[in-house]
Amino acid sequence: MSDTADIQVLHVDDDPAVTEITAEVLERERDRLDVDTAHSASEGADTLAAESFDCIVCDYQMPGQTGLEFLETIREEYPELPFILYTGRGSEAVASDAIAAGATDYLQKASGTEQYELLANRIENAVEQYRSHQRATELNRIHNITGEIKQALVRADSRVEVETRTCEIFSQSEPYMFAWIGDHKTDSEQLEPRAWAGVEEGYLENITVTADDTETGQGPGGTAVRERRVAVSQNIHEDAEFEPWRGNALERGYQAVAAVPLEYEQTLYGVLGVYSARPYAFDEEERELLAELGGDVAHAIHSLELQATLRAEREFIEQALSEVRDIFYVADTDGTLRRWNDRAVAVSGYSEDELDGMAVTDFFGKEDQSRVLEALDEALTTGESVVEAAFLTADGDSIPYEFKGSRLTDTDGDVVGVIGVGRDISDRQQRERELQRYETIVEAIGDPVYRLDAEGNCTFVNDALVEMTGYEPADLRGEHVSMAVPDEHVERGREVVRQLLDEEHPNSLTWEMELHTTSGDVIPVENHVALVPSEDGFRGTAGVIRDITDRKQRKRDLEEKNQRLDEFAGIVSHDLRNPLNVAQLRLELARQECPSEHLDDVAHAHERMETLIDDVLAVARQGDDVDETQAVNLATLADSCWRTVETADATLRTETEQTIRANSGRLKQLLENLFSNAVAHGGDDVTVTIGSIDSGGFYIEDDGPGVPEDARDRLFEAGYSTTTDGTGFGLNIVQAIADAHGWTIAVTDSDAGGARFEITGVEFA
Template sequence: MPSIDVLHVDDEPDFLDVATEILEKQSSNFNVITETSATEALERLAESNVDCVVSDYRMPEQDGIELLESIREQYPDLPFILFTGQGSEAVASDAIAAGATDYLRKGHGTERYELLANRIENAVEQYRTSQRTAELERVRALASNIDQALIRASSLSELKTRVCEIISDSEPYLFAWIGECDSDTDRIEPCAHAGVEEAYLDEIVVTADNSPTGRGPAGTAIRERRIAVSQNIQEDPEFEVWREKALDRGYRSAAAVPLEYDGTLYGLLCVYSSRSFAFCENEQELLSELGDNVSHAMHSLKIRDKLRAERTFTDQALDSLADIFYVLDSEGRIQRYNEQFAAVTGYSEARLTNLDAVNLFPDDEQDAVARAIEETLTTGQTTIEADLLTGDGKRIPYEFTGDRLTDQDGGLRGLVGTGRNISERDRRERELEDQKEQLERFAATVSHDLRNPLNVISGRLELVQEESSSEHLDVIETATDRMERIVEDLLWLTREQREIGSQEPVDIETAAEAAWNIAADPADEAEMYSDCGTDTQPLIKADVDQFQHLLENLFRNAIDHAGLDVTVVVGRVSSDDAGFYVEDDGPGMPAGEREKVFNPGYSTSESGTGIGLSIVKRVADAHGWDIRVTESSTGGTRFEITGLETAN
């Protein structure tokens, strides 16, 4: 049997000494504590764990029955044996009525003490059995109530408050609070509490450092990440800074439990009891288990809140899209969508949820849509254009893109996709098609209505020049040549596609010589030579026809602006780059004008068309090249074209 702590109260010290010696001889399990007055006995009970009280009846100030009545107010089930030499049936009756466990007359010899020891052991065993049963029920009830609260809590604040309320309502606890440690100040700030508090938390400071305000149970629990207790607030030196305020509120012991899960500290649970030494080993185990459960619940709520915030953010982001967003299951039924989807279709949530997506399209589109859904689920991705049918029967052209949706194990869950209204795109495409047709008609007009008259003018001019000579005829010839170049450039702009054709290996020097033969008149003094280096220079990839047209326009630009005696050089930009340059020895171009030269119609020469450099820019852009204007080595104009891809 475990040891039994017996508090023996009698106003005769000599008798207490003898009785203590005899009782402890009767059983090695007895630990007898003695007091000579009822007042001292009550004080001892408040400070120590006692399993049984043995008291005399007649004592000064307060007799044994009065002491029993005082004890029953705080300890209703504690074994109490009235052991007196002045007894009577009336006293025995009063003792039993007041709640005494047993009544025994003093006597001579050790037999009475053997009987007393037996009565004490029986009373304590029954008391402990009763206490264990009651404790088990209390623990079960407390654990069950808290578990239910943890399950039902919808927020962290609700969880914390309910835990404090349930604990503070459970005997022998008076008060409970949950706090969090501020890492910057080391202060433990309360965030929830319940029970007998009376502004206690407003009057105290609790920290997690090693200062006097951090050496109590709370600070110790935070620092050492373990349950920490103060079993006797009245005597505990570590509780000194809070003692007076705690005792005023009836707190006699306290425990603190760190709320930690998977290495993360979520807070601290502090519990106060009305009894000293309330936190025995079993009680500490209970609080530790409760702390683990609360910590896990707090962790789960934080994860849930985080996921909910992420879900809200995602929903808001999807709802802000101008495009429609949707998720279909593996059967093609709608599972999720954004606000734009509902707004465009005009359907309610009840109508859209689990609706077969094919039903959102006209009859003539449904087969194609069904095939696209099946293709996405099978191959992983599909894009389709189809008319979406709204609730009021309107057809809206959309482009739908879908991607196969799987779980973390690769299992098919459905598809996720977006839809973009292409009404504006279709309108623009029709406009562009109309513009293209207009340009083609314009090109036909230019080709027929301008070239034919120009051919007549050129032919007649040659006949006139054979018969006579005049400076006016030379001016006419120059103007006619310029008109032919304008017609040629306009036809190129209207008929040539902006996209480049197939790219082939091109030698820059060879292409430059061919372009020069077309752009320059052999009768002029203009010259072009190559500075591209050796035959080992790499070929570039380009659309051959468009590349030659680019060079022709660069050469004509040099002749128009630098004169008929211009010298043009074609060379590599650097040995590390496939790019090239075309420069002349003319007067050059002011820095402020260089950004304007590629604008259609811009020209500083009376003989220029203002179109050639615009064509150069379009060809370069179509190839993905960069072009810039700078000063040549002789002070003229230099065009550098970089970003070319080699064919080697």
């Protein structure tokens, strides 16, 4: 740890025994840790309001407010304060909820004093990261400001915009209040304001700043002009040289000021003054960055002034080329070609000399010439026009094109012709024909299908959607989607479209919403939506709808069941594990003070109790159904599970490449339990094999001693174990997972005489 300052820790847990032992061991582990305790969320909030802390360590399940609810409460006032959820109720769901709610870290309570070394490390790491972030935030402040100003300089097209945006960005950034740019007048030696922003309140009208040897020339502004460097007054209240302006500055809250010369190639373009709301705001690094920024601003002004003499011609050329993508053209008011690009030569087949003097109507057949002339007149009159027509080449080929025209004016605003682009729309017309065929196909699709334009108006529905909603096609087409979808789901649809548009390679998204029928029924549906692309990017969406009424009901039933199981698991976790944890810690302390072989038996009993608690929780959390399955590769998952269990010198052989349909999380527990069972009964050097069964399933076998015939009937019963160390829940959990998937599990002998577990009734993907 690079930061050795003391760390103030607030530990919140409703069990006084836990907080007492935690504080005692943590302070013994680390001298720099100072631990205060609170026994409820409300007491923790009061303590936090009265004292300053570097980190909060909090239990999850407490009366009144849970640890996560306490976290949400304090995040409103302490958005970045390190918060570690330290709880005996451990699960992936709790960990995920903690991180999602803004917890810095998550740690599950365990046995032994080793957990406190880990907790101490987590606390120190979280606080170090928090303090480093605070330091980095301060250093990044001026970097962000200069970066934003540099971006503004790139976008600016006038000196006024350069100076105004520079002042605005500084004045809108903490801790600055006000910024102004003054022009140095050599005849009077005064700095005359050109631009300013922020808390000014008449400040510039009440002060005089010069660059001469008088009293008004000794401040930062005059020094910056004379010495061409960043000059600062770090404490306006105490700086004697700031006396001429002190009263006006302090009235407006200014505490420090920096003056930056805007110089490029020995030419001074002005002085930038930046005023801070706090003293000593301009350290050495910040002054260096301000000096660099002053050069950038001066360079931008220099470049814009050089460009001023060329602006008239440049604006004409930029206006002429701004629309170029395919064929580019400029035509006079009478329709005679004036300019064109290489693409016009390549597509038309005419040479440069042949194009010179041709009329725009020469490129179209008689059936299109009148429409082209109307479009030309429309562009001259209204400012723009669009026309689709067949473009005729010198060889007589006809290519479908879309021409866009815009009125062209000179620097005096007089109309001189039409400027525009022509785009080949052969592919677009082909797509439109294909789309018509697709719409015919989706009419026959069983699921409801729709299409919306970019504004959310319905452009197509198939018969299935008509049947689901009760609306007639004519009732839906052309109408906004809100006629059948609640407002909140319409807004959610807009968010989905924005999300798809933000993606680099948009595909599709599936989300749930409600559909209202003509009879007043509300149907929960799953909406699978995708963007409909166009040449311009986005013209609307298309989607497929599926009725999920049955699925929603199953989900509600499952959630109710899981809630009851979770309540039971919470009771077991909180009411049994906390006293056990205290007992384990007291045992460790007792061993250090008076070693005894009797204490080893106590430790073994503790371990036995903890294993029983874990297995009881695992059994409680096994539901009767699997709510969701996916394609799972057996070999890949088996290798992953093997690395997570204690396998000593055992070996895993994988003889399957099958992919099955299963809930990956519950299948993972099934495999881990069977692997652990094989090692526990087969010895440290046992070989475990997983393979496929031709009839539809897979097996896990070993070369250990096998399962006695008289024990097989009771092997999967809860609490039954063939060893004194077993809890009897491991294979019961395996049976529950198999049943939840609709599988059948049986035990027999392997070819090597060991145990073989066969799981059948499996669906292969």
